[in-house]
Amino acid sequence: MKPPVFDYFRPASVDEALALLAEHGADAKALAGGQSLVPAMNFRLAQPAALVDLNGLDELAGIGDGPAALRLGAMTRHCAVERSAVVAKRAPLLTETMPYVAHPQIRNRGTVGGSLAHADPAAELPAVMVASSARFLLRSRSGERWIDAERFFTGLFATALEPGELVTAVEVPTLAPRTGWAFEEMSRRHGDYALVGVACLVTLDAAGRCAAARIALLSVGEGPVLAPSATAALAGVQPTADALRAAAEAVNADIDPPSDIHASAAFRRRLATVLTRRALTRAVERIATSAS
């Protein structure tokens, strides 16, 4: 359980990190919290020739409260997000999700940007970012660009990151008025990879009809999966128990879950329906509570 030999760089600035990544190309990996990469290296399933350690880059860590969005530096640890009062106020869906991300020990080291760049189909943060309509700031030596979370995740452990490019920040838009949120997940044991998870936001109009909804699931496809059919089923309707159940059933058209020894594809479909219904129900209840 020791990694193969590799070169180790600890740059003092983001610019230096980007230069190192550009110089070493596909042989180099950026090291964030190391909670997925280092185990893979110890199993010798990943054998990067060089690691560019981002842990010294304080400029990449931190939580900022802007007028329209919450901003998270890519090297912000999961535990910092979990305990942040600003996050709890501005992006409560994220706060509700954090305890589901692995175990406390992993959340102490793991980072927001690392989880997003790794793009594990069973990871919580990618789905929450997609549900939240978040956008990511990507930087390379040749410049920077913003990309919507929805377009960032392109497949199984695959993202829109170009070689030499880093996720440096995340912006989560402020919730619209009369918006409820919920995260639901099922795993064999708490902290295990989720069998299925779902993150949702629901916005009601003044008449109590569903004005907007975002539903994203994890562990049901190659990456985070948006549920347009379920969202369409909610458009303009009163969020009665029957309407939410119908929307949750519609999720089946949006997902293609895998089978493994823990759960068959059929079981995951059933779970996705049940968890979506629970999440939508709680999200709508929250709007009712906050309005009263």
Next chain:
Amino acid sequence: MIVQGEYTFPGTREAIWELLLDPAVIARTMPGTEEMVRVAPDRYEGRMRVGVGAITAAEFTVSVQLADVVPPERYTMQIDGRGRFGFTRGTAQVRLAADGAGTVMRFEADLQVGGKIAAVGQRLLDSVSKLMTRQGLESLSKEVNRRLASADPGSRSPNPGSLP
């Protein structure tokens, strides 16, 4: 692990049959194949490198033994792959049926995956196999279209191939 599906190609059964058994085509279209050689009329050997995300080091030597070969209708492959990170072995059946001007390929593979790669990556095997199957079929379909276009430069195939 069962991998099954069907795919409709443009072109006759004979043309698709020839493509499916051409080692050069296999090497170009099977994701991760670095080398594929037909060492006997009914046997192939090669090397594959399979990776997702940060995991890029899983190299396998692969042999495929053909059985029950009935051109241009069906064949069975006995697959044996070994690498430092594990093994895969099993059988795959391929059947071709004429469908108008096109050909429907139906395949069903029953594969065992073992060793470290299965122990660590168990939860991903299904997703990876789905992904590789889709990529393989898409590049096969491109290959078919390229051949049809070069054989008959005046017309392009109306059917680019489709997953059900």
